[in-house]
Amino acid sequence: MAKPAYRPDIDGLRALAVLPVVLYHAGVPGFSGGYVGVDIFFVISGFLITGIIAREVDEGHFSIWHFYERRARRILPALFVLVAAVLVAASLIFLPGDFEGVPRSALAALGFVANIWFFSQSGYFQGAAETMPLLHTWSLGVEEQFYIVFPLALILIGKFASSWRTAMVWVLAAASLLLALATADNGDGFAFYLLPARAWELLAGSLLALGAVRAVEGRALREVSSWAGIGMIAYAVFTYDKATTFPGLAAVPPVLGAALLIHCAPGTSAGRVLSWKPAVWIGLLSYSLYLWHWPLIVFAEYWQDAPLGYAQSAAVIAASVLAAWISLRWAETPFRNRTRYSRSAIFKASGLGMAALGAACLFMISLGGWTSRFAPEVQKYTAAANDVSPLRAECLRTSYAPPDPACTLGSEAVADALLWGDSHGAEFAWVLGERAAASGRSIEQRTLGSCAPVAAIDTPASSNCAIFNAEVLGEIARRPELETIYLAGFWANGAYDKRASQLAATIVHLQKMGRRVVLIGAVTPQPRSVPRALSRAAAFGGDLPETTSLAEYEAKAGWITRRFDGWRESGVTIIDPATVLFDGPSSRITSEDKLLYFDSHHLTLAGARLVLDAHAPQ
Incomplete structure (x- = not known):
């Protein structure tokens, strides 16, 4: 296998990969599917690195130490600088509750297991991504884990089954793709973050490098194929969004598009476009640009406590390009010089850098959280973010696959009530459990995040919501001792209003089963995370945060509050949080020096107690 000539079009393809990612993260309209740029990177990486490995294995002089030396020169210097900068910046501006995860994620990034770390924490489009400046390093974890296993696999195949090499890689790629398709809808992030379901994207490039795909003959066909590749990538970038089930089948167009360009672009008009000098320049910056853009966006948005505006996005993108150029010039390029830094020096520097960081x-x-950086008042506010149900992690599901393990709160008596809801039900369930324990009773908690407690509903935000709700209804039907059913949901989230008729039907269904229905109404959402907003005001100065007005609340929750009187007449008990969360035209976020919210819309235990105490004992 001859050493291939330099291909500027591949650097241009790198630009086509990194720019959509940057623009998507910066919130630039029209690039809602820009995250597919990572998939393009995987294909490029698989093609280039496999070509090097296979050629050296075939020539009989592949060295695993030389391979990892190249990876260290390429990856580590810029990564070390970035991680150090992130740790310093986070220590200066992140509040205690937000800071705690940064050094953990940095350690994971240094060990190239960030994908596993973030998989264990949250989904890519969920959770507090705005406080995760190293979230994007998950993709480095996928690549480096691949390059721990794949070179060894090629060596073994070359030694014992060289004639089967291409076929075996095809099988591996197909198995990985099938796994990705099978797990894409799980909602747990497995298909997104972890190598087994991502390997096929790198292997797509590997197959091209191994000559597994016959060369496309004829200029016209190569022209059409190349522009089709660009079209597939553009289709994904401009039409996908956060609601797209990804990767799975949706990853095929950008991966296939990148593969077509790698395979067919040389000598075509598409190849000349990709070889345009500005595109090649961006491609050369792409690794550092990818590293720097996301932390700069996170820190900028965190500092102003709001998403970037258009001018701010432009400024952050420009700063990212500048930081990438500096990183390429003074971090990446010098350490690739073998005459300046020997293999021994690279490994020693890598070890020292890893050890120090x-x-x-x-x-x-x-x-x-390094709370000593801030005054006691700030510490008090940030501590409120932990005023949650002690069983929140155990009893609140983020995805559902039957059977659902029981979650009983209160005494050891057989439960006579059940709280059914989404994440808004967790703290109410705990407080109700406290009350039940005091009277020798118990209550069951059945909660699934982003899943309204109504029959026959499924949402992109919640895995198997309809199945979960059917299971809960079935349990209620099987257990006549569950006399009281509490319904709790984020009724003011702007999505559940479409379920009004289903909620009404669910209430009627429960009443026909002879159950007493208690509906916990809409909690008032706030514009900002309450603990963070109050902490920021105390730490850095500024006005206290504005709260949601009564008019804003009615606009979001009026669809359910207007039905309260009718439901009361039918025998439903209504617990209306608004009766205590509003003081005139403005909503309350504190009471007697206690915070009522642990984020922007979930009540703390103090908030749940205030709401339940304001109503007759249930």
């Missing part, structure tokens, strides 16, 4: 991460982890 790892030690810094461990020290910061030992500090927790």
